[in-house]
Amino acid sequence: MKIAIVCYPTFGGSGVVATELGIALTEHGHEVHFITYKQPVRLDLISHHIHFHEVSVNEYPLFHYQPYELALSSKLVNVVKQYGIELLHVHYAIPHAYAGYMAKKMLEAEGITLPMVTTLHGTDITLVGNHPFYKPAVTFSINKSDIVTSVSQSLKEDTHRLFDIKNEIIVVPNFIDMEKHINPYTDCQRDLMAEPHERIITHVSNLRPVKRVKDAIEIFDRILKKMPARLLIVGEGPEKEACEALCVEKGIDEKVAFLGNSNEVDKILCFSDLFLLPSEKESFGLAALEAMASGVPVVSSNTGGLPEVNIHGVSGYLSEVGNIDEMASNAISILSSDDTLAKFKIQAKEMAQRFDTARIVPQYEAVYEKALQLVI
Ligand code: GMT
16 A cells, blocks of 8 residues: 655654554555655665655745645645555644645545545644644544544543544554564663662653653652662753753752653663653653563553553552652662562563554554545
């Protein structure tokens, strides 16, 4: 099948999932065309079945806001016609489902039928999409999608609660290639980051307020009072400065490393003992799944889709959002004994197996088949 994928090309989970999906689809014999404003960060274009089409928006002084949706829908029309695309899969409703629907209608006027699958990822529904500025357009474009999927049961329920959605929402969870997480590193280079007796605790996110990175620092501070440890914070975002200041204020700044955005998260996870994800909202928590796949237990909040991923008492622990004391005591209970830590590491990996690429990508292929049938 010739599939066009529209996504955000950044480090965000939705872009990562879209990219990994595209790559996996080419391994199943499909031809995939990524259409976005920059080459996705996880895409290295090594296969001739993968194409990347850049959407450019010309600056024009009249425009206070550049019309990206217009450029995207025009690009979609051109790519669909030039390459004979059979199906469009848009990740993240805003503005991709909207632009996709416009492209679909423009093509329809030329006698070309293009089924559109929209995957909802989280903030497009729970944070941004339900703002009155966007809600009518988001509701419209979700309802006009041929098939809608969500990355967790929790996000499906949130979508029905927050929007008047007429069509069925199919849950297709995010996934991880477990084969790539059979630890390929003989030497994790742990000694670059910590002393042998220190536990390594990691947090990976876009450092936005919704991630509650300061809670992660508070949890780490409590762990540090019980055992030697290091905290690695991976990612860039608006909370970074305030978090750095909090570490200085607590006198723990020498124990915390801010590593910035990284394409080598798996290498960092390779030597991590525990992953912290105390988010306010999290439709799925791909970062938690990536940690689990690397055998890193997760202490997280119990918001959104996290309980579907991180299993309490098995792959880690869940607590109410903001319950820093409980999260710290759960972290300490995992980290205090080598045996307990080893048990949680094994169990984290086992729980990640449920989301192996081999199990989930065929679910997307089934969705595509269904979408094709719908428009015949
Ligand atoms: O977490 C973010 O702020 C980024 C956001 C995105 O759109 O890339 O992540 C969302 O989609 C991910 C992939 O499906 C999910 O794993 C994240 O849980 C979800 N984030 C939120 O719901 C806050």
